[in-house]
Amino acid sequence: MSEAHTPGLWNQKHRAGSDGMYRTEIYSEEFGGIATCEWTPENFGSGVIGTYREANARLIAAAPDLLAALVALVNHKDDLMPSRLWYAARAAIARAE
Numbered sequence: 001m002s003e004a005h006t007p008g009l010w011n012q013k014h015r016a017g018s019d020g021m022y023r024t025e026i027y028s029e030e031f032g033g034i035a036t037c038e039w040t041p042e043n044f045g046s047g048v049i050g051t052y053r054e055a056n057a058r059l060i061a062a063a064p065d066l067l068a069a070l071v072a073l074v075n076h077k078d079d080l081m082p083s084r085l086w087y088a089a090r091a092a093i094a095r096a097e
Contacts, residue, residue, distance in 0.1 A: 006031050008064025012057040024057045035060060067093065 006028050014024050017038075026035040037053075070089045 005064065005067075006034050008068070010034060010061040010064055012061045014053075014057075024053060026057065026060045 007030070008028070010026055010028055012024060012026050014022065016022050021038045021040060023039075024037045025033060027033050037057075039053075070093050073089050074086060074093060
């Protein structure tokens with residue numbers, strides 16, 4: 001597995017800025033900021049931000065763990081697992097790396 005991304009563990013936090021913007025930050029305790037999504041109070045209650053903000057932040061923060069799980073799955077393939085799942089896992093790994 002290549003290490004082309006910031007090593008996990010990734011975390012998330014939400015905060016209000018002094019500029020009137022709100023931010024969801026994905027970060028590593030060891031390496032710092034990874035991604036920041038910003039929004040204003042006017043667009044918080046509807047659309048993608050209001051509906052999916054928490055779920056999207058959790059998914060982004062889980063990316064290193066998801067990648068590691070897929071790598072482990074592919075590296076420990078057994079004959080009982082359907083091959084289409086193995087190929088889907090390989091494709092996801094390739095996209096992430």
